[in-house]
Amino acid sequence: MTGVLASGAKAAGAVGLVIEDGAFVIEGGCSVLGLDPAPGTLDTFADRLAPGDRAVLDRVRSGEACDTRLRLIGADGKVRYARLIGRGEPGAWRGLLIPAGASPEGGVARIDLETALKAAVETGEVTAFHQPIVDLKSRKLAGFEALARWIRPDGDVMGPDEFLPLAAEQGLTRTLGEAVRTSAARDAAAWRAAGGAQTLFVAANATAGEICAPGFADSLVQAVEAAGLPANRFKLEVNETEVMADPNAAETALKTLKAAGFSLAIDDFGTGYSSLSRLDRFPFDSVKIDQYFIRAALADAAARAIVKSVVSIARSYAMTIVAEGVETEEAAALCTDLGCDFGQGFRFARALRPEDAAEAVRSGLEGRFDPPA
Ligand code: C2E
Ligand code: CA
Numbered sequence: 001m002t003g004v005l006a007s008g009a010k011a012a013g014a015v016g017l018v019i020e021d022g023a024f025v026i027e028g029g030c031s032v033l034g035l036d037p038a039p040g041t042l043d044t045f046a047d048r049l050a051p052g053d054r055a056v057l058d059r060v061r062s063g064e065a066c067d068t069r070l071r072l073i074g075a076d077g078k079v080r081y082a083r084l085i086g087r088g089e090p091g092a093w094r095g096l097l098i099p100a101g102a103s104p105e106g107g108v109a110r111i112d113l114e115t116a117l118k119a120a121v122e123t124g125e126v127t128a129f130h131q132p133i134v135d136l137k138s139r140k141l142a143g144f145e146a147l148a149r150w151i152r153p154d155g156d157v158m159g160p161d162e163f164l165p166l167a168a169e170q171g172l173t174r175t176l177g178e179a180v181r182t183s184a185a186r187d188a189a190a191w192r193a194a195g196g197a198q199t200l201f202v203a204a205n206a207t208a209g210e211i212c213a214p215g216f217a218d219s220l221v222q223a224v225e226a227a228g229l230p231a232n233r234f235k236l237e238v239n240e241t242e243v244m245a246d247p248n249a250a251e252t253a254l255k256t257l258k259a260a261g262f263s264l265a266i267d268d269f270g271t272g273y274s275s276l277s278r279l280d281r282f283p284f285d286s287v288k289i290d291q292y293f294i295r296a297a298l299a300d301a302a303a304r305a306i307v308k309s310v311v312s313i314a315r316s317y318a319m320t321i322v323a324e325g326v327e328t329e330e331a332a333a334l335c336t337d338l339g340c341d342f343g344q345g346f347r348f349a350r351a352l353r354p355e356d357a358a359e360a361v362r363s364g365l366e367g368r369f370d371p372p373a
């Protein structure tokens with residue numbers, strides 16, 4: 001064994017890891033790391049790693065060198081940190097697992113969550129809730145934004161801030177996004193079929209990474225068509241800053257969707273540094289002003305002036321304007337005065353369960369879905 005590996009071998013509790021032809025062998029005492037010494041296939045070794053760390057096995061499989069920190073799940077179910085150092089060639093890799101610190105705080109809970117998330121996405125536990133978007137002049141329901149929610153087996157509902165980062169770490173963003181967009185299109189098709197207004201739209205989100213991936217636009221067109229929803233009733237929301245990350249790929253995908261009849265919205269406008277004119281190359285037809293600006297506009301004349309100028313520029317591009325984070329009647333009135341077309345926020349309703357959204361389509365929002373005090 002050469003330099004790094006030989007010196008690492010002196011670390012207390014280090015074990016050798018030998019990988020050959022898709023099988024692994026652990027050399028040395030495994031007790032400090034809580035590992036079961038029995039050899040197995042590389043896939044069974046994956047079960048000993050936190051799901052978020054399993055991508056390292058692709059590198060090992062391809063024979064790449066690595067020096068990385070991992071979370072190992074011991075035979076006792078406890079989580080321990082280890083450093084994995086090694087190198088090799090495809091099919092033949094040698095390395096060392098070196099204990100690298102105590103169990104992470106809440107480690108088991110998090111790993112349970114990581115393990116559960118993949119299954120949850122596959123079995124439909126992650127689905128779309130729908131937040132009403134209201135026409136500010138008539139105060140009628142105009143559409144919904146589909147927002148990801150994870151309905152846990154115990155009935156708890158988890159919001160995206162708690163699981164989207166985990167989904168990204170595990171490479172599940174696209175699968176999860178597709179599940180939410182497909183639920184959104186199916187629910188919207190069902191509202192129409194049940195006699196809901198034919199003008200209702202449903203909006204859903206995608207990250208720049210998803211949009212720029214090959215085949216994104218075509219598969220979204222197919223999913224919406226298969227759900228039985230006319231393309232012009234589906235609106236895709238893309239974050240303002242994200243779209244600039246790979247503008248050429250984003251432009252191609254967005255133009256394909258536009259040509260298929262989809263609506264496109266710039267999400268969270270105002271949080272990045274773009275001007276609407278910089279976004280002119282993309283075929284957006286609406287802009288969503290970030291809730292930060294709506295809140296600031298309530299308190300501050302300068303912020304009101306910014307919102308007003310966004311509204312007037314958006315108008316000149318024939319875009320409609322949605323105000324986000326409308327929490328009070330005062331905010332709703334201000335957004336109407338500033339010229340926004342639509343409002344979305346707790347003043348009208350939070351994201352509703354699909355059955356409550358269907359009820360809102362049937363009977364309207366008034367007095368039914370107001371936020372709890
Ligand atoms: P977003 O697209 O800006 O969605 C609006 C967020 O603002 C939602 O949070 C919504 O519940 C919250 N919100 C709505 N009205 C109000 C209000 O009056 N006051 C306040 N304080 N908040 C309000 P949520 O559901 O937690 O979603 C957070 C973010 O997660 C979303 O922000 C979106 O960026 C992302 N997200 C949600 N679902 C998906 C998805 O399916 N795919 C992707 N890629 N991202 C998603
Ligand atoms: Ca959004």
Ligand code: CA
Nearest residue numbers: 267268288324
């Ligand atoms: Ca937003």
